Amino acid sequence: MLTICFVDNSRMSFLKQEGSKSRSSISSISTSTSALGTASVSGTTASSTDLASFFECPVCFEYVLPPILQCPSGHLVCSNCRPKLSCCPTCRGPLGNIRNLAMEKVASTVLFPCKFSTSGCQVSMLHTDKGDHEEVCEYRPYSCPCPGASCKWQGALEQVMPHLLNQHRSITTLQGEDIVFLATDIALPGAVDWVMMQSCFGHHFMLVLEKQEKYDGLQQFFAIVQLIGTRKQADNFAYRLELSGHRRRLTWEATPRSIHEGVSSAILNSDCLVFDTSIAQLFAENGNLGINVTINMC
Structure with a gap:
């Protein structure tokens, strides 16, 4: 009987110590969390x-x-x-x-x-x-880079090109760092997009020419290049867009946008090649507009 009482008392004493230790641990959580973001518990x-x-x-x-x-x-x-x-x-x-x-x-x-x-x-x-x-975040899902809101596709970066090849087969792809982007029938009424792919330096670039209806019937064209890649990869390249003909030349040079950013904000802020209908007509032939596109590595 004495032995049983002794064991019980010891156990009670042990539980009291453990309870005290738990309170101490909780106190230490508060301290170490604010200091180091970690806590030691038992x-x-x-x-x-x-x-x-x-x-x-x-x-x-x-x-x-x-x-x-x-x-x-x-x-x-x-x-x-x-x-x-x-x-x-x-x-x-x-x-x-x-x-x-x-x-x-x-x-x-x-x-x-x-x-x-x-x-x-x-x-x-x-x-x-x-x-x-x-x-x-570069790991955020990528949206379809085609202009407009009709395609709601999203996926990983490595899935973007297969998506474009399978779902947007009408987009032409040209090889080489120096090509001509031909936009046909630029006099079409309303908002119109022209899209083409350019493949060089082991990467794919999307060329976008967008026509928007502005106030009082004014129409403006916005031309821009975006990389099918990350922002960090885009910083390794530069592009030049050039309209030429009839002893005239209009040039724009910039770093391509990553498709992670898209082109909407660049167009909204006119951070691209911008020209109106009268300028387009100066360089157009038979209603078609050719834009020389050159991609360079930095």
């Missing part, structure tokens, strides 16, 4: 990635980022899913407007992985930098 290491998992939305599995709201029971849901829900997806209780300031404070110290980590991105960052990074 001999194991909780990395920033481990902590990020506590912010996972139960609906879309994206991260719940500040401002963080919770239901009365403390369950979280991300700001994108919240407007679509009528009750808490975890406990089915009402969704309140209670701010979880403690989780927001922890979130400010956690390094969250890029949403394209499954595609190969290895960058982790504070939540305040997450949106800007993902907007330009």
Whole structure:
């Protein structure tokens, strides 16, 4: 009997020590998280990635980022899913407007992985930098580079050319670093796009000539080259567009755009070869406009 009492007392003493140790560990989590983004718990290491998992939305599995709201029971849901829900997806209780300031404070110290980590991105960052990074992340899915909004395809970079060859077979591809891009029937009414591919230096370039209807019937042409590749790859090249004929010459030189950026913003800001109908007619022959395109490696 004495022995049994002694063992029980020892066990109780041990549990008390363990409880004390747990409180100490929790205190150390708070300290080490703010300083290093890692925490030591009972001999194991909780990395920033481990902590990020506590912010996972139960609906879309994206991260719940500040401002963080919770239901009365403390369950979280991300700001994108919240407007679509009528009750808490975890406990089915009402969704309140209670701010979880403690989780927001922890979130400010956690390094969250890029949403394209499954595609190969290895960058982790504070939540305040997450949106800007993902907007330009090279692992983000690429959209179809053809102008206009008719094709909604998205995929990896290596899938872009197979998509173009299979789904946009009308696009002509010319080989060589110095070619002529011929746009036919430039007097066609309304907004029109002309597209051609140029293959050289082991890369593919898309040449786009876009005609837009402006105010008071004014029409403008925008010509630009984009690389079927990343921004970093695009920086290795330069292109020149040239209209010539009748003792006249109009030239534009620039770095090609990556298809990750697209051409919309460049056209909007006139960061390309821009000319109106009267200029086009000076260089056109029989309603067709030839543009000399030269690609150079930097």
